[in-house]
Amino acid sequence: MPAFSLLLPVYHGDRAAYLRHSFHSSVTDQTLRPAEVVLVEDGPVGPELTVEIARLIESSPVPVVHVQIRENTGLAKALTAGLAACTHDVVARMDADDISLPERFAIQIPLIAAGAELVGSGMWEFSEDAAGTELLGAQRNPPTTPAAIASYARFHDPFNHPTVVYTKSAVARAGGYAPLGLMEDYWLFARMIADGTLAQNSAERLVKYRVSSGAYKRRGGLKLLASELQLQRAFRRSGFTSRSQFVRNVLIRGGYRLIPEAVRRHFYRTIILRTRPR
Structure with missing residues (x-):
């Protein structure tokens, strides 16, 4: 299997406990671990997150590249900075409040190894009750084949952004992330599809996506x-x-x-x- 980087942006609106769970689920608990984590700190994050980031870096079972951006620049620029810091061409995305299931990369990385350049998966929406118990909600089941993805993309984003694994080279060919009012991922994926990127989704739900009130x-x-x-x-x-x-x-x-x-x-x-x- 190709070595891969995990790209994880953090900003001041994230919560330390959620970041901790996200990090461990995507690194420590994975049956196929990333070779490195690129953690992008998008502007000042406050003392609680600062302490948590330091703890995660110190205890991580894989190397962590800590990219610090002086001011909050937004997701597109933060991800662009993070991609530039990734050692490996294969990059897995993760958000600081979602949870990866343990077999996520063991399922997705072989698809990249087989020739795909953009791979996503299904996911669960979830929330937590007052006691911290996870409550699973709606399922998000994207189209899986390249033809279905290309068709669906004309109406709706065919990828769940926190689930994707892609190659830096394919992202670069399509022009990379561009700021577009919280829709930079959809715009990037559309350009990648138009560019001929081989794209597919795993039918399995491999990420739990946190849905707040x-x-x-x-x-x-x-x-x-x-x-x-x-x-x-x-x-x-x-x-x-x-x-x-x-x-x-x-x-x-x-x-x-x-x-x-x-x-x-x-x-x-x-x-x-x-x-x-x-």
Whole structure:
């Protein structure tokens, strides 16, 4: 199996306990461990996270490259800095509040070894009750084959970002991460697909994605609508979507940003997650 780096960004809004669980689940508990961790500190993180980061670096069973950015720059720039620091061409993504299942990399890395350049997986949404007990929620089951991924990508992000493993070379060919209002991952993956990157998803749910009480609220509002419109215009200009697909996406995905939170949650789970455009 190829050696790989784990890319893990952290910023001041993260919680130390969540970071600890995320780190251990993606390193210590893995049946196939990364060769290194590249931990990107995106701006000042405060004393609690600073102490936790130092503990994780000291106790890590694999080397940790600690990238510190003086000011918070946003996810796209933080990931770009992290990718530059990765020793290996194969890079696995992880967020500081999610949890990898122990067999995650043992399933995904062989797919990279077999020739894929971008590999994601399904995942569980989860939350915690007052006692800290994990409560599993909705399943996110992405399309798995290259053809289904390419088709689905014209309407919805075909990858769950915290689950992906990719090659730096494929990311670089597509132009890397570009800031785009919380949708930089979707824009990158669309460009990678258009560039001919061999992409696939594992059907297994290999990551647990933390959903806070305000998760669906943050997916709406005028700011997200502006980002959505910017993304759809970028898709259309690049030729990634047709005119009819552009109109559909603006009406459905744009309208989704403006509906009430309770309706948005139901809409996302019953329509967007289950829709596979052809």
